[in-house]
Amino acid sequence: MHVEASVNYHVTAPGRQAFHIDAGGVEGKLLSPVLVPTSVSVLDLRDGQTTVDFQNDSVVFVDSPSSVVDFGADGGWKPEYDLHLTELLKEQIGAEDVLVFDHTVRVDDPASGRKPARNVHSDYSETGARQRLVDLVGKTEAEVWEEGHFGFVNVWRPVKAPIMSAPLGFVRPRSVAKEDWVLLDLIYPDRAGQIMGLVNAAGHEWVYLSRMRPDEVAIFNIFDNKGLASIAHSALDRVENGGLGSVRMSIESRTLVRYADRNK
Secondary structure: OEEEEEEEEEOOOOOOEEEEEOHHHOOOOEEOOOOEEEEEEEEEOOOOOOOOOHHHHOEEEEEOOOOOOOOOOOOOOHHHHHHHHHHHHHHHHOEEEEEEEEEEEEEOOOOOOOOOOOOOEEOOOHHHHHHHHHHHHOHHHHHHHHHOOEEEEEEEEEOOOOOOEOOEEEEOHHHOOHHHEEEEEEEOOOOEEEEEEEEOOOOOOEEEOOOOOOOEEEEEEEEEOOOOOOOEEEEOEOEOOOOOOOOOEEEEEEEEEEEOOOOO
């Protein structure tokens, strides 16, 4: 079944565009490049008539109950949850080594310092991904990883309640042309990165899983050095039938993975 939602696409521009995160040192203050609100038709995968898989679509939705339910700021939950994610990615996508390096809890509330990302994007450009690899493991070890098969993979989970508003949507890579992507700088007070934004084009195939529960996750590919496509994604401006019910909360975990075929 298809449903309607609104997303914010990027635009092409003569010069490099940028997001300024925590601008001026103020947490949550975001300065954004030009975005264009656009109505899109999104295929809901909940009825099971259509499926996606990681190798062909760069995203998969799986059941993944976790004993961790409180993702508080103290971070005491991280060792247990990181172990859970490590085992999950080994089982679901064939990862041999997993480094969990970031967790972002997002709350769809005006007072939140981290709201759902409402721009159509992927988290790294190729340059940004390779630099992040060096940042995480060091230049010497990065050269070892580069010799094999590695990738950046995100795991997204609802927190405390099913997602009834601003669900996470994905654009199937087969429907995206190379020229649909634009490079964007990501500027923090203490560092800089580079991501990719998606420009609207005819034929983009949007998918999502409605009313995702805390025992369900989306696993999706951000970068792969052997060519698996990076997937564009965004929170969808949409409220499910039945109303809000609860504040939309999620946790997105970023991981660096090395696959078992790294010596091939």
